[in-house]
Amino acid sequence: MAKSIKQLFNRRSFLGLAGLSTSSFVMPTFLNGNKGDISLPVAQEPTPDYQTLREGEAYFDTNKMVISAYKSMRYYKKKELSYHYDQIRIYRMECPDFKFGIDYSEYFRTLDHKKAALIFQGKMEPSLDNKFRYEDKAIKLGTVYCYWIGSALGVPEGPLPVKARDPEIWWPYETVQKRADELQKKFPALVQVNQIGVTTNKRPLVSLKVGQGKRCIALVGAVHAGEAGPEIILYVLENLLENHPDLLKKVSVVAIPSANPDMRERQVKGNPWYLRRNANLVDINRNFPANWGDVETTYGYSTDDPQSNTYRGAFAESENETVAIMQFMKSHKPEVIFSYHCLASIAGQTLAASKDGLQSKSFVDRSNAYANTLWQGMANRDAAQEKVLYLCTAGSMPTWSYKELNTPAFDIEAPFEAADLAQCKTDQTDRALLKKYQEMHLRGITAVLKSITF
Numbered sequence: 001m002a003k004s005i006k007q008l009f010n011r012r013s014f015l016g017l018a019g020l021s022t023s024s025f026v027m028p029t030f031l032n033g034n035k036g037d038i039s040l041p042v043a044q045e046p047t048p049d050y051q052t053l054r055e056g057e058a059y060f061d062t063n064k065m066v067i068s069a070y071k072s073m074r075y076y077k078k079k080e081l082s083y084h085y086d087q088i089r090i091y092r093m094e095c096p097d098f099k100f101g102i103d104y105s106e107y108f109r110t111l112d113h114k115k116a117a118l119i120f121q122g123k124m125e126p127s128l129d130n131k132f133r134y135e136d137k138a139i140k141l142g143t144v145y146c147y148w149i150g151s152a153l154g155v156p157e158g159p160l161p162v163k164a165r166d167p168e169i170w171w172p173y174e175t176v177q178k179r180a181d182e183l184q185k186k187f188p189a190l191v192q193v194n195q196i197g198v199t200t201n202k203r204p205l206v207s208l209k210v211g212q213g214k215r216c217i218a219l220v221g222a223v224h225a226g227e228a229g230p231e232i233i234l235y236v237l238e239n240l241l242e243n244h245p246d247l248l249k250k251v252s253v254v255a256i257p258s259a260n261p262d263m264r265e266r267q268v269k270g271n272p273w274y275l276r277r278n279a280n281l282v283d284i285n286r287n288f289p290a291n292w293g294d295v296e297t298t299y300g301y302s303t304d305d306p307q308s309n310t311y312r313g314a315f316a317e318s319e320n321e322t323v324a325i326m327q328f329m330k331s332h333k334p335e336v337i338f339s340y341h342c343l344a345s346i347a348g349q350t351l352a353a354s355k356d357g358l359q360s361k362s363f364v365d366r367s368n369a370y371a372n373t374l375w376q377g378m379a380n381r382d383a384a385q386e387k388v389l390y391l392c393t394a395g396s397m398p399t400w401s402y403k404e405l406n407t408p409a410f411d412i413e414a415p416f417e418a419a420d421l422a423q424c425k426t427d428q429t430d431r432a433l434l435k436k437y438q439e440m441h442l443r444g445i446t447a448v449l450k451s452i453t454f
């Protein structure tokens with residue numbers, strides 16, 4: 001009995017010693033290569049080339065840039081090192097040769113704050129003793145900037161790239177919500193606003209039903225974050241309600257103005273380069289359960305590659321946004337679905353439909369009939385000369401719509417006019433261009449609605 005207590009005691013001593021020696025004794029001695037020196041490593045005061053700020057962020061908010069960063073954890077609450085934060089510096093560089101659609105994050109990586117303008121230097125009170133925040137209002141809409149935020153001595157945190165995007169062209173999430181709610185208040189008998197799910201980041205996904213007709217058409221916006229949607233769809237709905245209430249008594253429009261608002265909001269708030277996927281980095285338009293297992297390689301991306309801009313997801317309908325769209329379409333059973341794509345809030349007249357749809361002549365006939373009606377309504381082309389492009393891939397919404405609902409569905413892509421396409425695809429959409437396409441889609445959708453009622 002005495003022996004076993006002694007063994008237990010020795011075992012505990014051994015464990016205690018082992019714990020101590022691993023963390024603070026053996027390792028430093030081993031690393032120093034000096035068996036006589038057992039002193040613990042102490043935090044050295046970093047040299048001036050140490051980065052004394054962390055988690056830098058810059059975003060655009062309506063009329064200003066907001067630049068912020070935290071004290072480094074090493075310095076946070078260390079009074080004797082607080083002199084590092086006596087002065088905060090903000091640097092800014094304009095990036096006029098950043099090319100949307102060609103340049104991505106790599107453009108900014110090699111930029112150097114030493115070549116940027118120092119736009120602020122001075123005392124700044126941190127919130128909660130550790131977060132510095134600066135607002136830059138001397139900015140021009142449409143301009144790409146790069147910021148750095150630095151302490152008195154340390155290397156600045158950055159580059160922090162951000163674009164000032166016109167909120168009249170790129171509607172913030174709040175604007176979309178507000179305009180939907182205003183329509184409901186103004187036309188209570190004709191408008192319902194509903195939540196049909198939550199996004200990956202738990203934002204409410206909003207839908208509208210406009211009209212009293214049992215038959216309906218469906219509009220979906222911004223499945224791809226940097227493309228078109230809410231600005232066209234809500235304009236169309238507002239103007240139908242103002243000018244065609246009689247039409248809406250016979251046929252309805254159901255709409256999801258912004259199907260991927262998590263990432264669209266990042267684009268709105270200034271991410272300079274094109275964003276496509278949802279917050280899980282899944283391409284919603286490759287995530288539908290329609291030939292989902294077939295690997296597609298459009299644009300030089302493979303849909304089974306999680307790094308790719310067209311990643312289909314870990315499994316079919318894995319994404320909240322996909323599930324919400326599917327349930328919405330199944331419950332409303334629209335006659336036809338239009339999904340707005342292309343770029344920078346503009347979708348043109350090019351109509352893309354499922355390549356699988358070509359297997360059914362009656363499906364192609366019905367699809368072509370809707371396309372012709374839309375084109376005739378837009379009235380800027382002879383519909384007989386245009387062709388629907390049957391190319392939408394596995395996992396896309398149009399392919400799912402064909403296979404699951406037997407409903408014609410179109411991704412609305414590039415404008416026919418080369419100058420307009422060049423403008424939107426380089427993210428230079430202005431208010432006049434947006435207005436032109438809002439009006440064009442209003443005429444097209446009105447024509448489609450009329451064709452259904454008569």
Ligand SMILES: [Zn+2]
Pocket residue numbers: 224227341342
């Ligand atoms: Zn798209």
